[in-house]
Amino acid sequence: MTIDTIGTSTTARTVDRPAASDTAAPQGAARAPATAVETAAAVTASANVPTLDQVKNAVSQLNKSSQAKSQGLEFSVDNDTKRTVVKVVDSGTGEVLRQIPSPEALEIAKSLESKASTGLLIQQTA
Numbered sequence: 001m002t003i004d005t006i007g008t009s010t011t012a013r014t015v016d017r018p019a020a021s022d023t024a025a026p027q028g029a030a031r032a033p034a035t036a037v038e039t040a041a042a043v044t045a046s047a048n049v050p051t052l053d054q055v056k057n058a059v060s061q062l063n064k065s066s067q068a069k070s071q072g073l074e075f076s077v078d079n080d081t082k083r084t085v086v087k088v089v090d091s092g093t094g095e096v097l098r099q100i101p102s103p104e105a106l107e108i109a110k111s112l113e114s115k116a117s118t119g120l121l122i123q124q125t126a
């Protein structure tokens with residue numbers, strides 16, 4: 001099949017494995033894809049968004065876990081953007097080896113949120 005025939009293809013690919021939650025389904029049975037109504041309902045449904053206190057509590061519990069400590073992981077919430085930050089830290093030196101999202105990405109997010117009303121990301125003078 002070539003790229004130009006992909007858009008003209010009318011047959012749908014069959015699902016060749018059952019869903020993980022379908023334990024009662026016989027081997028080889030295919031799960032039907034979601035209908036448009038089910039997909040639209042899932043997208044428009046209101047999600048349970050945790051409060052900042054709930055996020056901070058979860059972060060605190062993660063930091064206390066022995067698995068996170070043994071892997072050199074630190075979890076935090078950025079004060080300005082309210083985003084969760086994960087740091088990979090060298091346990092010997094305490095040096096941050098990797099941060100997700102990066103400090104630069106957090107600065108861009110902070111700048112976008114503060115400049116949302118004006119639409120400016122970079123301040124320039126002519």
